Amino acid sequence: MMAGRTFGTKLAAGFGLTLLLTLLMTVTSLAGLRYVLHTKDAVIDSARVNLVGAEALSALMESRIADYRGYMLAGTDEYLNATNTDRAKFLAQLDSLRGSIENANSKALLQKVADAEAVHAGLVSGLIAQRAKITILSSVAQFSGNEEVKAARVTVQKAIADLIAQVQTTVNAKSDDSSERAMWAMIFIIVIGVLLIGGAAGVAWKLSRDLKREVGAAVGHIQSSSAQLEAAAAQQAAGGRDQASAMSEITTTISELLITSRQIAESAQRVSKVAEETAEAARTGDATIDQTRASIAAIRTQVDQIVQHMLALGEKSQQIGGVVDLVSELAEQTNILAINATIEASGAGEWGRRFAVVAEEIRKLADRTAASAKEIRALIEDVRGAVNTTVMATEIGAKAVDSGSRQFDDATSSFRRIVGLVSTTSDATREIELSTKQQTTAVEQVNVAASDTARVTRETEASAVQTKQTAAHLSTLSGELLDLVGTGRH
Amino acid sequence: MRQYGQAPVLSEDEGTGVPALVFRAGPLLCALRLDEVIETMRPLETRPLAGTPAFVRGISVLRGVPTPVIDVSRLLGGGSAEPERYIAVSTDRGAVAFGTGPVLGVRNVEAVPSGGHPALLGGGNSRLVAGVGTLGTEPLLLLQSMRAVPDDVWEAAAAAGVAT
Numbered sequence: 001m002m003a004g005r006t007f008g009t010k011l012a013a014g015f016g017l018t019l020l021l022t023l024l025m026t027v028t029s030l031a032g033l034r035y036v037l038h039t040k041d042a043v044i045d046s047a048r049v050n051l052v053g054a055e056a057l058s059a060l061m062e063s064r065i066a067d068y069r070g071y072m073l074a075g076t077d078e079y080l081n082a083t084n085t086d087r088a089k090f091l092a093q094l095d096s097l098r099g100s101i102e103n104a105n106s107k108a109l110l111q112k113v114a115d116a117e118a119v120h121a122g123l124v125s126g127l128i129a130q131r132a133k134i135t136i137l138s139s140v141a142q143f144s145g146n147e148e149v150k151a152a153r154v155t156v157q158k159a160i161a162d163l164i165a166q167v168q169t170t171v172n173a174k175s176d177d178s179s180e181r182a183m184w185a186m187i188f189i190i191v192i193g194v195l196l197i198g199g200a201a202g203v204a205w206k207l208s209r210d211l212k213r214e215v216g217a218a219v220g221h222i223q224s225s226s227a228q229l230e231a232a233a234a235q236q237a238a239g240g241r242d243q244a245s246a247m248s249e250i251t252t253t254i255s256e257l258l259i260t261s262r263q264i265a266e267s268a269q270r271v272s273k274v275a276e277e278t279a280e281a282a283r284t285g286d287a288t289i290d291q292t293r294a295s296i297a298a299i300r301t302q303v304d305q306i307v308q309h310m311l312a313l314g315e316k317s318q319q320i321g322g323v324v325d326l327v328s329e330l331a332e333q334t335n336i337l338a339i340n341a342t343i344e345a346s347g348a349g350e351w352g353r354r355f356a357v358v359a360e361e362i363r364k365l366a367d368r369t370a371a372s373a374k375e376i377r378a379l380i381e382d383v384r385g386a387v388n389t390t391v392m393a394t395e396i397g398a399k400a401v402d403s404g405s406r407q408f409d410d411a412t413s414s415f416r417r418i419v420g421l422v423s424t425t426s427d428a429t430r431e432i433e434l435s436t437k438q439q440t441t442a443v444e445q446v447n448v449a450a451s452d453t454a455r456v457t458r459e460t461e462a463s464a465v466q467t468k469q470t471a472a473h474l475s476t477l478s479g480e481l482l483d484l485v486g487t488g489r490h
Numbered sequence: 491m492r493q494y495g496q497a498p499v500l501s502e503d504e505g506t507g508v509p510a511l512v513f514r515a516g517p518l519l520c521a522l523r524l525d526e527v528i529e530t531m532r533p534l535e536t537r538p539l540a541g542t543p544a545f546v547r548g549i550s551v552l553r554g555v556p557t558p559v560i561d562v563s564r565l566l567g568g569g570s571a572e573p574e575r576y577i578a579v580s581t582d583r584g585a586v587a588f589g590t591g592p593v594l595g596v597r598n599v600e601a602v603p604s605g606g607h608p609a610l611l612g613g614g615n616s617r618l619v620a621g622v623g624t625l626g627t628e629p630l631l632l633l634q635s636m637r638a639v640p641d642d643v644w645e646a647a648a649a650a651g652v653a654t
Contacts, residue, residue: 332532335593336575339511339530342596346509346524356596363595 007214014203021196028192032185039178047171050106053097054164057113060090061156068124072131072143080128087121103170106163113159120152216485223478226471233468240461247454254447261440268433275426282419289412296405303398307391314387317380324376331370338363507600510632512625514591516563516571519628521599523620526634528578528585530593542643547589549647552578558639558647559587565618566631583644599623601632 064086071079094114101107123145130143140146338359345356510521511530531552536559538548545565549556557578563571573589580586601621620634 336530336532339593339595343511343524343527343529346596360596 007210010210011207014207017203018196018200021199025189025192025196029189032189036178036182036185039174039181043171043174043178045100046167046174049100050097050167051164051171053093053100054160054167056093057090057097058157058160058164060086060093061117061160064090064124065153068128071128073137075131075134075137083124083128090117101167103166106166106170109159109163109166113156113163116152116156116159120149120156123149123152212485216482219478219481219485223475223482226475226478230468230471230475233464233471237461237464237468240457240464244454244457244461247450247457251447251450251454254443254450258440258443258447261436261443265433265436265440268429268436272426272429272433275422275429279419279422279426282415282422285415286419289408289415293405293408293412296401296408300398300401300405303394303401307394307398310387310391310394314384314391317384317387321377321380321384324373324380328370328373328377331366331373334366335363335370338366507598507623509596510599511577512594512597512599512630513575513577514594515566516569516591518563518566518631519594519625520562520566520590520631520633521597521601521623521625522577522579522588522633524596526579526581528580531576531578533573533576533589534587536589539643539646542646543640546639546643547573550576550587552576552585552587555585556647557585557587558643559589560639561589562633563589563591581639583639586639597625599625599630599632601630 064083067079067083067086070076071083073079094110094117097110098107101110126145127143127149130145131137134142341359342356342363345352345354345359348355509524511524511527512519512521514520534550534552536548536550539546539558542548542558545561547559547561550559551557559576561570561573563569571591573591575590575593577588577590577593578585579588601623618633619631621632623630623632
C-alpha cells in the first residue's frame with residue numbers, strides 16, 4: 001500500500017499512526033480513568049453521604065438521647081430545645097438520606113429507622129411531658145415508661161446500626177465493584193498499551209526495513225554515482241586540461257587569424273583603391289573609345305568614297321576601252337584598206353608603185369596604231385583588273401572596317417561592361433574591406449572570448465578536481481551512511 | 491649560187507622575187523602572188539556547202555557573187571583554225587575566198603618552184619604550192635590559187651549560186 005510513496009511520507013505516516021495510537025491510548029486511558037474516577041466518586045459519595053449520614057443519624061440520636069436525658073435530669077429548657085433541635089436535625093438527616101440512598105434494603109432499613117425513631121420520639125415526648133410536671137426530680141422512678149423508652153431506644157439504635165451495617169455493606173460492595181472496574185480499566189489500558197507498543201514496533205520495523213532497503217539502495221546508488229561522478233570529474237579534469245591547451249592553441253591561431261584578417265583588410269583597401277583608379281581609367285578610356293568610334297566612322301566613309309571612286313575609275317576605263325576598241329577597229333580597217341590599196345597599186349604600174357609605198361606606210365601606221373591600241377587595251381585591262389582588285393580589296397577593307405567597327409562595338413560594350421564590373425568589383429571590394437574590418441572586430445571579440453573561455457576552462461578544470469575530491473568524499477560518506485543504515489558496504 | 495634545198499630568202503629589196511601577199515595559215519607562213527589577189531577583207535558570213543571536201547568551209551557572197559571559201563590551214567594539213575581574214579583570189583573560174591590567219595603584208599617573195607622537192611611539193615595538194623621559200627627563219631609556201639578549188643566545188647558553188 002505504501003509502495004511508491006516517499007520515505008518522508010512513510011515516516012510521516014508511521015509517526016502519524018504512532019501518534020494516533022498514542023492519542024487513542026491517551027483517550028482510552030482518560031476514559032478509563034474517568035470511568036474509574038466516576039465509580040470511585042460513587043463509592044466515596046456513598047461512603048461520605050450515606051455512611052456518614054447513617055453515622056450522623058447515630059450521633060444525632062446519641063446527642064438527642066443525651067440532651068433529653070439532660071432535660072430529664074435538669075429540666076431546663078436548654079436541654080429541651082437541644083433535644084428538639086437534635087430531633088429536627090435527625091429528621092433532616094433522615095430526609096437527606098432518603099434522597100441519597102438508592103439501595104432498596106437500605107431504604108427499607110432507613111424507613112425502619114424512621115419508624116423506630118417515631119416510636120421513640122413519641123415515648124420521649126411522654127417522658128418530657130412527665131418531667132415538665134415534676135419540679136424536683138429525686139428519682140428516676142418518678143417517670144413511667146422507662147422500659148418502653150429503653151426498648152424504643154434500643155430499637156432505634158439497632159435500626160440505625162443495621163442501617164449503618166447495610167450502608168457499610170453497600171459501600172463495600174461498590175468499592176469492590178469500583179476496584180474491579182478499575183482493574184478492568186487497567187487491563188484495557190495495558191492491552192491498548194501493548195497494542196500501541198506493538199504498532200509502534202511494527203511501524204518502527206517497517207520504517208527501519210524501508211530505511212534499510214530504500215535508503216540503503218539510494219545510498220548505494222549515491223555511492224556508485226559518486227564513484228561515477230568521481231571518474232567523470234577525473235575525466236572532466238583531464239578534458240579540461242586538454243581543452244585548456246586546445247584553447248591556448250586556438251587563442252594563438254586566432255591571433256594569427258587576426259593578423260591575417262588585418263592584412264586582408266589592408267589588401268582589400270588597396271584593391272579598392274586600384275579598382276577606383278581602374279574605374280577612373282575606364283572612364284577616361286570611354287572618351288577615347290568615342291573618339292576612336294568617330295575615327296572608324298570617318299574611315300568607313302573614306303573607304304566608301306574610295307570604292308565609289310574606284311567604280312567610277314572602272315567605268316572610265318571601260319569607256320576608254322570602248323574608244324580603244326574603236327581605234328583598234330579603225331586601225332584594222334585602215335590595215336585592210338592599206339593592203340588592198342597596195343594590191344590595187346601593184347597592178348597600176350609605176351604610179352601604182354609609188355602609191356603602194358604610201359599605202360604600205362599607212363599600213364605600217366595602222367599596224368602601229370593597232371599595236372598601240374592592243375597595248376592600251378592590255379593596259380586598260382590591267383587598270384580594270386587593278387581597279388577590280390582595289391575595289392574588292394577596298395570592299396574587303398570596308399567589310400573589315402565594318403567587322404572591326406562591330407568588334408569595336410563589342411569591345412566597347414565589353415569595355416563598358418568591364419567598367420560596370422570594375423564598379424561592381426569596387427563596391428564588392430569595399431564591402432569586402434568593410435566585412436573584413438567587421439570580421440577583424442569579430443575575431444578580436446572571439447579572441448577575447450577564447451581567452452575568457454581558456455580562463456573558464458582552467459577554472460572548470462579546478463572545479464573538476466574539486467568535484468572529484470567532493471565525489472570521493474561523497475563516496476566515503478555514502479559508505480558510512482550505508483554502515484549507519486545497516487546495509488553495509490556494497 | 492643556191493644549192494638544192496636551200497630556200498630562197500624573202501627580201502624587202504625591190505627587184506628581187508615576186509611581190510606577194512604574205513599571211514599565216516595556222517602554223518604555216520604562206521604567200522600569194524599579188525596579181526592573183528583581188529582584195530583582203532574581214533571574214534564574211536559563210537554557209538557550209540554539202541558534198542564538198544573538208545577544206546572547203548562553204549560559200550560566201552563577195553560583192554554580190556557567191557564565192558567558195560577555202561580554209562587554207564586545213565587545205566595545207568595544218569588543222570582547222572578560225573579565219574581572221576578572207577583573201578579574194580582570182581582564178582580561171584572566178585573569184586575564190588581563202589580563209590587565212592593574219593595578213594602580214596606585201597613582200598617580194600623568191601621561191602623555188604614546187605617541182606624542186608618531191609617531199610614538199612608532192613601529194614594531193616602539190617598543185618596548190620607553187621614554190622617554197624623562207625621569211626626570216628620560217629619556211630614560206632608560195633601558193634597558186636587557180637589549182638586550189640576542185641571542179642565539183644565549183645559545180646556545187648554554181649548550184650548554190652543559182653539557188654540563191
